[in-house]
Amino acid sequence: SDVKKIAVIAGDGIGPEVVAEAEKVLKKTEELFGHRFETEHGLFGGIAIDEKGTPLPQETLELCQRADAVLLGAVGGPKWDNNPKELRPETGLLGIRKALGLFSNIRPAVVFDCLKDASTLKPEVLDGTDLIVVRELTGGIYFGEKFRRETENGQEAVDTCAYNVSEVERIARQAFEIARTRSKKLASVDKANVLETSRLWRETVIRISADYPDVELEHVLVDNCAMQLLRRPSSFDVIVTENMFGDILSDEAAMLTGSIGMLSSASLGEGSFGLYEPVHGSAPDIAGQGISNPIATILSVALMFRLTFGYHEAADAIERAVKEVLDAGHRTGDIAVDKLKAIGTKEMGDLIVAAI
Amino acid sequence: SDVKKIAVIAGDGIGPEVVAEAEKVLKKTEELFGHRFETEHGLFGGIAIDEKGTPLPQETLELCQRADAVLLGAVGGPKWDNNPKELRPETGLLGIRKALGLFSNIRPAVVFDCLKDASTLKPEVLDGTDLIVVRELTGGIYFGEKFRRETENGQEAVDTCAYNVSEVERIARQAFEIARTRSKKLASVDKANVLETSRLWRETVIRISADYPDVELEHVLVDNCAMQLLRRPSSFDVIVTENMFGDILSDEAAMLTGSIGMLSSASLGEGSFGLYEPVHGSAPDIAGQGISNPIATILSVALMFRLTFGYHEAADAIERAVKEVLDAGHRTGDIAVDKLKAIGTKEMGDLIVAAI
Ligand SMILES: CC(C)[C@H](C(=O)O)[C@@H](O)C(=O)O
Ligand SMILES: CC(C)[C@H](C(=O)O)[C@@H](O)C(=O)O
Numbered sequence: 001s002d003v004k005k006i007a008v009i010a011g012d013g014i015g016p017e018v019v020a021e022a023e024k025v026l027k028k029t030e031e032l033f034g035h036r037f038e039t040e041h042g043l044f045g046g047i048a049i050d051e052k053g054t055p056l057p058q059e060t061l062e063l064c065q066r067a068d069a070v071l072l073g074a075v076g077g078p079k080w081d082n083n084p085k086e087l088r089p090e091t092g093l094l095g096i097r098k099a100l101g102l103f104s105n106i107r108p109a110v111v112f113d114c115l116k117d118a119s120t121l122k123p124e125v126l127d128g129t130d131l132i133v134v135r136e137l138t139g140g141i142y143f144g145e146k147f148r149r150e151t152e153n154g155q156e157a158v159d160t161c162a163y164n165v166s167e168v169e170r171i172a173r174q175a176f177e178i179a180r181t182r183s184k185k186l187a188s189v190d191k192a193n194v195l196e197t198s199r200l201w202r203e204t205v206i207r208i209s210a211d212y213p214d215v216e217l218e219h220v221l222v223d224n225c226a227m228q229l230l231r232r233p234s235s236f237d238v239i240v241t242e243n244m245f246g247d248i249l250s251d252e253a254a255m256l257t258g259s260i261g262m263l264s265s266a267s268l269g270e271g272s273f274g275l276y277e278p279v280h281g282s283a284p285d286i287a288g289q290g291i292s293n294p295i296a297t298i299l300s301v302a303l304m305f306r307l308t309f310g311y312h313e314a315a316d317a318i319e320r321a322v323k324e325v326l327d328a329g330h331r332t333g334d335i336a337v338d339k340l341k342a343i344g345t346k347e348m349g350d351l352i353v354a355a356i
Numbered sequence: 357s358d359v360k361k362i363a364v365i366a367g368d369g370i371g372p373e374v375v376a377e378a379e380k381v382l383k384k385t386e387e388l389f390g391h392r393f394e395t396e397h398g399l400f401g402g403i404a405i406d407e408k409g410t411p412l413p414q415e416t417l418e419l420c421q422r423a424d425a426v427l428l429g430a431v432g433g434p435k436w437d438n439n440p441k442e443l444r445p446e447t448g449l450l451g452i453r454k455a456l457g458l459f460s461n462i463r464p465a466v467v468f469d470c471l472k473d474a475s476t477l478k479p480e481v482l483d484g485t486d487l488i489v490v491r492e493l494t495g496g497i498y499f500g501e502k503f504r505r506e507t508e509n510g511q512e513a514v515d516t517c518a519y520n521v522s523e524v525e526r527i528a529r530q531a532f533e534i535a536r537t538r539s540k541k542l543a544s545v546d547k548a549n550v551l552e553t554s555r556l557w558r559e560t561v562i563r564i565s566a567d568y569p570d571v572e573l574e575h576v577l578v579d580n581c582a583m584q585l586l587r588r589p590s591s592f593d594v595i596v597t598e599n600m601f602g603d604i605l606s607d608e609a610a611m612l613t614g615s616i617g618m619l620s621s622a623s624l625g626e627g628s629f630g631l632y633e634p635v636h637g638s639a640p641d642i643a644g645q646g647i648s649n650p651i652a653t654i655l656s657v658a659l660m661f662r663l664t665f666g667y668h669e670a671a672d673a674i675e676r677a678v679k680e681v682l683d684a685g686h687r688t689g690d691i692a693v694d695k696l697k698a699i700g701t702k703e704m705g706d707l708i709v710a711a712i
Contacts, residue, residue: 090549120586125476141497141517146552154521157556161497161517165510191600193446196502200513226582226604227611230476244547248582248604255583 003036004309007067009044009060012089013282014292014345015073021294021349022071022301028353029305029314040067044096045075045089045282055092061099069308070100070275071300074282097137101269103167104174105135105246106307107279109253112262114326115335119258121233126257128234132182133253134175135246137267139167140197142243163197163242168204174268175240176212182237184215189225189241189249201242222249229253254279261293261334264300266307274308276300286333290344293332295322298352321355359392360665363423365400365416368445369638370648370701371429377650377705378427378657384709385661385670396423400452401431401445401638411448417455425664426456426631427656430638453493457625459523460530461491461602462663463635465609468618470682471691475614477589482613484590488538489609490531491602493623495523496553498599519553519598524560530624531596532568538593540571545581545597545605557598578605585609610635617649617690620656622663630664632656642689646700649688651678654708677711 008023010016026037042060049055055075064070075089085091096102110130116123144160172188179186188205190198202219209217220228222245229236229252241249254260263279278296286292299322305315330351336342343351364379366372382393398416405411411431420426431445441447452458466486472479500516528544535542544561546554558575565573576584578601585592585608597605610616619635634652642648655678661671686707692698699707 088549094550120477120481122476122478141515142550144514148552148556151520153523155556156518156520157552158500159497159517159551159553161515162512164507164512167509191603193444194450194498195515196504196513197515200504200511223603223607226608227616230586230608230611244600245604247547247579248601251579252582252586252608255586260583 003038004069005067006037006039007042007064007070008039009042009064009070009072011044011073011075011282012046012077013074013284013287015045015075015282017287017290017292017345018278018294018297019071019073021345021352022297024349024353025298025301025318025356028356029311029317032317032356033311033314035309035311035314044072045092046077046080048092049080049083049087049089055087055089056095056099061096064096064100064275069273069304071297071304072275072277073297074278074280076282077284094142096275097267098143100273100275101138102267102275103136103138104171104268105137105250106178106266106268107133107135107250107254107263109133109250109257109263110259111257112259112326115259115262117258118335119256121230121256121258126233129257131233131236131253132178132238133246133250134171134178134238134240135250136167136171136242138243139163140243161195161197161244163200165200165204168201169208171240172205172208175238176208176215179215179238180212185218185237186215187218187220187225187236187239189220189222189239189245191222191245192219193221197242205240225249226252229256262295262299264296264303266300266303268307272308274304276304290346291333291342292345293334294345294349295352298322298349317356318352321352324355325351359394360425361423362393362395363398363420363426364395365398365420365426365428367400367429367431367638368402368433369430369640369643371401371431371638373643373646373648373701374634374650374653375427375429377701377708378653380705380709381654381657381674381712384712385667385673388673388712389667389670391665391667391670400428401448402433402436404448405436405439405443405445411443411445412451412455417452420452420456420631425629425660427653427660428631428633429653430634430636432638433640450498452631453623454499456629456631457494458623458631459492459494460527460624461493461606461621462534462624463489463491463606463610463619463621465489465606465613465619466615467613468615468682471615471618473614473693474691475612477586477612477614482589485613487589487592487609488534488594489602489606490527490534490594490596491606492523492527492598495519496599517551517553517600519556521556521560524557525564527596528561528564531594532564532571535571535594536568541593542571542573543576543581543592543595544573545576545578545595545601547578547601548575549577553598561596581605582608585612618651618655620652620659622656622659624663628664630660632660646702647689647698648701649690650701650705651688651708654678654705673712674708677708680711681707
């Protein structure tokens with residue numbers, strides 16, 4: 001059938017409010033472009049802990065497995081921060097990534113013209129910054145064996161970081177493919193001067209690069225990358241790295257654009273299935289006030305249209321509408337220079353829907 | 357005796373040139389303050405690989421063990437980059453840290469007034485930035501078991517990250533002590549929502565904090581810290597973290613000051629022994645031209661005076677001299693606005709020596 005199934009998991013904090021606006025956008029594109037979506041809602045994160053006693057209820061997982069794509073708001077909040085591990089929202093997040101085989105996290109870090117001043121970087125340094133961090137998402141130290149043991153020096157904690165060749169191959173290929181559609185430059189980030197997993201990573205990336213002779217490959221050590229992102233952000237195009245380094249570097253990259261409230265992300269597996277979510281968190285401090293910025297979530301829908309459904313026309317329309325509304329000067333509180341003129345979550349959503 | 361033994365290991369690239377200037381400073385302080393130093397030189401890094409077949413020759417290690425402090429230039433260069441592990445300069449660096457028990461790396465990230473413009477951050481964001489990263493240096497994934505094994509999915513590489521309670525305790529205590537001498541704010545960085553070692557880290561830091569009720573402790577997740585360093589660098593004072601996170605965050609912090617060519621660092625163990633070195637690398641591209649900046653190495657001597665010898669007056673004098681020379685407008689090429697007016701390594705060293 002041509003009806004696309006979207007699992008919607010709003011989550012915690014501002015999650016439900018921003019997702020509600022993204023759903024309006026989905027509706028509008030149905031009307032305008034003749035696409036058909038079936039959305040089904042599931043509990044996930046803190047709210048699922050409260051209502052079902054687990055951050056990732058089996059029925060939510062099945063809902064996602066039945067779907068063509070997942071739209072996620074945000075999860076977490078202080079309420080659950082001190083819970084035991086199995087009752088924490090993050091555990092649900094790691095669980096859903098693994099269960100759905102989402103081995104790749106794609107985070108475009110772009111600068112929105114109207115937000116240039118929001119960055120702490122000088123505008124001339126930021127100029128032209130438009131990069132993508134491709135982060136391995138289901139391997140490495142996140143998922144390796146973890147335990148405690150007693151030693152002569154007191155208790156010891158252990159985390160294991162492991163990568164096998166196929167795990168590196170599939171993420172490397174994906175990064176090379178993405179680089180091909182852009183300016184054909186790939187930076188692979190590792191710590192090959194210290195870590196065995198990084199040496200395997202680098203060898204594998206080099207081997208795969210033979211299939212992509214048109215893409216220029218450079219290897220950057222993670223500490224150096226943290227510096228170079230600050231020094232010359234616009235010189236990066238696609239960055240591929242392992243899970244832990246990707247967590248750190250993608251957040252650094254997002255923050256330096258000054259546009260973190262506007263950035264969307266995709267988590268992908270084999271095939272076209274994907275989970276889409278804003279880069280920002282659940283912002284418990286402003287939840288429920290109707291003042292949060294729905295743009296990152298709305299742009300996550302556009303990303304879903306491109307990467308999972310191939311609905312490029314509708315994706316273009318959404319991105320254009322966002323630009324139009326921003327160009328007209330409308331701002332939510334987080335991005336407003338004059339906070340008094342800030343509009344609310346719903347107004348922003350309505351304006352974008354109207355502009356599509 | 358009152359003669360302090362300093363092991364001098366100049367290393368590779370610009371190491372020998374910048375260390376030579378620092379030695380002139382040592383001499384001058386002997387004359388002026390009556391301190392007495394005995395310096396002895398050792399081979400280390402790439403040059404040791406070339407001349408002795410190992411990056412850390414036994415006699416160099418013994419030289420350091422006999423000394424009260426070590427002054428290190430920089431190691432590494434493309435010549436040795438593709439060597440097998442045991443013939444790489446980094447292996448010497450990790451080896452010396454472990455052999456000398458240097459469990460703590462202290463990296464002040466300060467903004468030099470005259471270099472404010474060199475930062476890619478906006479001056480108003482940078483204003484007042486003066487922080488110290490205290491990095492655990494002999495534990496974690498750097499030193500855990502590493503190996504390869506065959507699996508169904510091809511070869512697998514494994515790195516082990518381990519921390520025991522005493523390792524965390526000693527670095528935490530040191531960070532609290534440093535925080536006490538400053539504005540009494542400590543940020544402990546971990547990834548406690550994912551890693552077992554981070555949970556042990558956090559528990560231990562919290563336990564130790566009971567002995568430092570005057571120090572305000574906050575816990576920051578590593579990804580968030582990478583962002584907050586960019587967003588509000590001046591709000592940090594002392595940051596304490598494990599080895600790998602410290603490697604990344606200390607480089608990010610150094611780069612955002614714009615003063616990376618000027619920053620010194622100390623690696624400390626139990627007692628007063630310490631290894632001092634500039635934060636910058638061996639810069640093979642400009643080695644031998646006499647144009648490198650010796651200030652970070654000279655300031656490393658000042659740091660050695662403070663932390664190992666307690667020679668605060670001489671340390672003050674060195675720091676004041678550096679400031680005076682910079683205030684008078686003298687610049688090496690790396691920090692010169694007008695490159696044509698840049699002075700050389702030796703001239704900079706001489707000017708500072710004269711100003712002490
Ligand atoms: C919440 C946490 C487990 C998660 C991660 O580290 O992957 C988050 O930081 C992210 O980047 O999605
Ligand atoms: C060269 C490398 C092994 C080293 C490290 O990672 O510790 C360096 O980056 C540093 O920070 O001193």
